[in-house]
């Protein structure tokens with residue numbers, strides 16, 4: 544009888560101990576697992592639209608992050624933490640830029656490099672060497688120059704920036720798989736992360752990015768996805784003059800409160816924080 548008790552006890556410990564160990568690893572099931580993620584678009588000397596950030600404000604934001612002891616992560620470092628189910632470094636932050644406008648090459652990259660800070664650029668390979676009014680995109684040559692710096696990661700924002708929610712499954716697959724391959728072939732580095740165009744996604748799109756082999760994918764709003772889906776729908780802090788001019792108070796508040804920000808704060812962009 545005693546022997547049976549010991550066998551049962553050993554069995555119980557066998558079951559309990561590994562789960563105790565696992566509880567120290569990150570679960571990745573919610574936003575609290577991730578470091579704050581900033582979403583920039585263009586940096587301009589004089590902002591034109593709500594999603595531009597002036598060079599002057601950008602410098603202040605980087606200086607503050609540095610003074611406060613934040614550690615910026617590269618895409619490779621961010622992906623490695625997820626792949627290894629390892630906690631992110633204390634006080635880490637991910638700086639991201641969408642669309643690949645010229646300002647990332649002219650203003651953002653030099654300011655980041657001066658401070659030895661890392662960033663992720665979500666690029667649209669189909670738009671390289673082209674221009675929107677007031678918003679020329681980076682050239683292939685500039686992308687190669689940026690990618691030569693290990694602190695800068697060239698990741699996917701799809702091939703042509705369509706609205707994936709209204710695209711066919713075949714188009715979604717092509718957009719997410721081709722952009723990954725084109726960027727990896729061009730830079731010789733992994734493209735583990737993607738940002739959904741305009742932050743739009745649904746269950747089918749989520750399955751497609753997972754299937755394409757991305758480690759984590761970024762949205763804009765927080766739709767409260769849980770479990771496996773959380774890392775394929777990470778919400779980001781929308782940066783831009785939309786925050787109000789020179790609004791350092793708002794910037795600091797949103798970085799410091801990313802993990803506990805209510806969902807509406809992302810959906811309503813900065814309306815929520817304007818009250819703070």
Ligand SMILES: [Zn+2]
Nearest residue numbers: 641642740741
């Ligand atoms: Zn975009």
